[in-house]
Amino acid sequence: MEKIQLNRLKKVLIRAYHSLPYYRKKLEDAGVDVYDIRSLEDLKYLPFTTKDDLRRAYPFGAIAEPMRNIVRIHSSSGTTGTATVVGYTKKDVELWAELMARTLCGCGVTAEDVIQVAFGYGLFTGGLGVHYGAEKLGATVVPTSTGNTLRQIQIMRDFGVSVICCTPSYALYLAEVARENGIDWRTMRLRLGVFGAEPWSEEMRVEIERKLPIRACDIYGLSEVIGPGVAFECEERCGLHISEDHFLPEIIDPATGRVLPPGEVGELVFTTLTKEGTPVIRYRTGDLSALMYEPCKCGRTLVRMKRVASRTDDMLIIRGVNVYPSQIESVLLSFDGVEPHYQIVVKRENYLDLLEVQVEVAPQFFSDEVKVLERLKRQIEERLKAELNIHCEVKLLEPKSLARTEGKAKRVLDLRKKEGMV
Amino acid sequence: MKQISVFLENKPGSLYGVLQKLKEWGVNLRALSLADTAEFGVLRFIVENPEAIVAKLKEEQFAATLTEVLAVGVEDRPGGLCDVVEILTRAGISIEYLYAFVSPQGEKAYVVLRVEDLESAKRVLKEKNIPILEELPL
Numbered sequence: 001m002e003k004i005q006l007n008r009l010k011k012v013l014i015r016a017y018h019s020l021p022y023y024r025k026k027l028e029d030a031g032v033d034v035y036d037i038r039s040l041e042d043l044k045y046l047p048f049t050t051k052d053d054l055r056r057a058y059p060f061g062a063i064a065e066p067m068r069n070i071v072r073i074h075s076s077s078g079t080t081g082t083a084t085v086v087g088y089t090k091k092d093v094e095l096w097a098e099l100m101a102r103t104l105c106g107c108g109v110t111a112e113d114v115i116q117v118a119f120g121y122g123l124f125t126g127g128l129g130v131h132y133g134a135e136k137l138g139a140t141v142v143p144t145s146t147g148n149t150l151r152q153i154q155i156m157r158d159f160g161v162s163v164i165c166c167t168p169s170y171a172l173y174l175a176e177v178a179r180e181n182g183i184d185w186r187t188m189r190l191r192l193g194v195f196g197a198e199p200w201s202e203e204m205r206v207e208i209e210r211k212l213p214i215r216a217c218d219i220y221g222l223s224e225v226i227g228p229g230v231a232f233e234c235e236e237r238c239g240l241h242i243s244e245d246h247f248l249p250e251i252i253d254p255a256t257g258r259v260l261p262p263g264e265v266g267e268l269v270f271t272t273l274t275k276e277g278t279p280v281i282r283y284r285t286g287d288l289s290a291l292m293y294e295p296c297k298c299g300r301t302l303v304r305m306k307r308v309a310s311r312t313d314d315m316l317i318i319r320g321v322n323v324y325p326s327q328i329e330s331v332l333l334s335f336d337g338v339e340p341h342y343q344i345v346v347k348r349e350n351y352l353d354l355l356e357v358q359v360e361v362a363p364q365f366f367s368d369e370v371k372v373l374e375r376l377k378r379q380i381e382e383r384l385k386a387e388l389n390i391h392c393e394v395k396l397l398e399p400k401s402l403a404r405t406e407g408k409a410k411r412v413l414d415l416r417k418k419e420g421m422v
Numbered sequence: 423m424k425q426i427s428v429f430l431e432n433k434p435g436s437l438y439g440v441l442q443k444l445k446e447w448g449v450n451l452r453a454l455s456l457a458d459t460a461e462f463g464v465l466r467f468i469v470e471n472p473e474a475i476v477a478k479l480k481e482e483q484f485a486a487t488l489t490e491v492l493a494v495g496v497e498d499r500p501g502g503l504c505d506v507v508e509i510l511t512r513a514g515i516s517i518e519y520l521y522a523f524v525s526p527q528g529e530k531a532y533v534v535l536r537v538e539d540l541e542s543a544k545r546v547l548k549e550k551n552i553p554i555l556e557e558l559p560l
Contacts, residue, residue: 361429363483363487365485366429366486366487368425368427368466368487368489368536369518369536370459370464373429373462373464374459396429396431396461396462397431398430398431398436398484399484399485400483401431
């Protein structure tokens with residue numbers, strides 16, 4: 001494995017150096033010669049790539065191939081230039097399908113299965129990523145995408161769906177809607193759930209398996225690295241196997257950047273070894289995890305990562321969508337009548353994440369007319385939706401009603417259950 | 423006539439907070455209405471010397487504002503309010519909101535109106551001999 005990794009690493013570094021100007025500059029600033037890599041140990045001398053690097057490269061600065069070789073574009077949330085854009089060559093799309101097939105297979109999906117893909121289809125990598133992998137595996141794909149929950153359940157029953165793929169919180173919501181509508185799971189073929197795109201706890205797994213007649217599996221991926229298909233849980237469910245023949249993982253101390261030994265918790269960093277469209281070198285995911293190199297009982301020798309429970313930054317993951325408080329702040333500041341005092345409250349209701357943005361109404365803006373205030377609220381919600389791609393509930397507050405702090409304001413109140421995560 | 427409006431959150435103690443201040447300053451309320459939505463409320467009231475009171479409320483960090491409203495006295499009999507609204511309706515003037523109360527003497531009812539086109543409203547009401555009040559009677 002290490003031999004394959006080193007060979008691939010050398011190639012990807014040379015390619016990145018020659019075709020990505022932002023990366024060439026980074027290497028030159030760091031005084032690193034990409035032709036001088038002797039072992040995987042040398043990785044630690046290479047500069048990191050951050051989400052900000054990729055944002056600054058918007059739209060196509062992180063794409064290492066001419067556009068005629070790019071067959072697909074995906075992008076993280078954000079419509080105002082803060083998004084990160086990744087490009088896939090034909091070979092990348094095939095590799096992605098292969099890795100996703102490996103992932104689904106690892107979770108226990110077979111060619112006999114009917115798999116319903118209830119991740120969003122579109123710029124988000126979840127839907128299409130899983131879709132092509134499931135087809136590659138030979139399973140029957142039902143591409144429902146998100147929304148219209150009752151219909152999702154009807155399709156599940158009518159089409160004899162055996163595997164559901166969605167966010168874990170959506171699985172619980174499905175169970176809730178089915179219960180309210182008197183649908184009996186025993187009459188259905190559903191047996192397995194493949195869940196990803198948001199952090200979840202062991203308690204949540206127990207809850208899902210109690211409410212749905214399935215085994216719940218975790219998968220991991222992120223668009224900057226490839227999308228879903230980076231790592232998966234096998235039947236042993238003790239960490240996620242990383243497809244390390246394509247993605248070289250490291251754990252670093254988020255403060256110093258120093259590489260941490262196996263087993264220690266730190267920030268997960270990936271170097272893509274085979275991707276052509278958007279290769280990333282030492283990409284800092286912001287996800288906290290640990291690497292386990294001991295062999296797994298399942299027989300796979302791929303390294304395992306602990307499931308991701310928290311992050312190094314203030315990024316929130318709301319129903320699979322990445323949200324930064326700063327995005328919300330910039331939307332609020334674009335309104336005249338709104339005080340820069342706000343609070344973001346994340347709640348889980350009916351197992352779905354809800355984002356509430358509480359904003360103080362400036363006295364000089366306040367209108368006596370209810371309809372003007374309601375219009376303001378609606379406009380803020382619309383602009384937040386355009387920026388974040390998810391719906392937020394806006395709540396107007398009286399001036400000075402939010403607590404003022406001397407130091408760094410605590411903008412985010414995350415009321416979702418946290419315990420039980422690694 | 424000027425009316426004070428105050429933005430209130432839908433939570434216990436919001437209304438109390440404003441009324442407590444008014445009590446402290448010895449302000450007597452002539453008329454009052456509380457509009458609420460699922461999300462928030464707007465308290466509207468008429469007092470003497472509204473400019474000074476609204477300034478004090480703002481000092482106390484309330485979202486408060488002054489609004490020009492129309493106050494008319496109507497006969498306290500069936501159809502009294504209907505006649506006034508008819509005049510405005512015929513003139514195509516839309517009413518944002520209104521609130522009304524009966525005078526202690528029981529002969530007149532007083533109606534506070536917020537209309538979209540204040541000048542036209544005043545004109546058509548005057549034409550029909552509906553008296554527009556400069557202040558509310560005690």
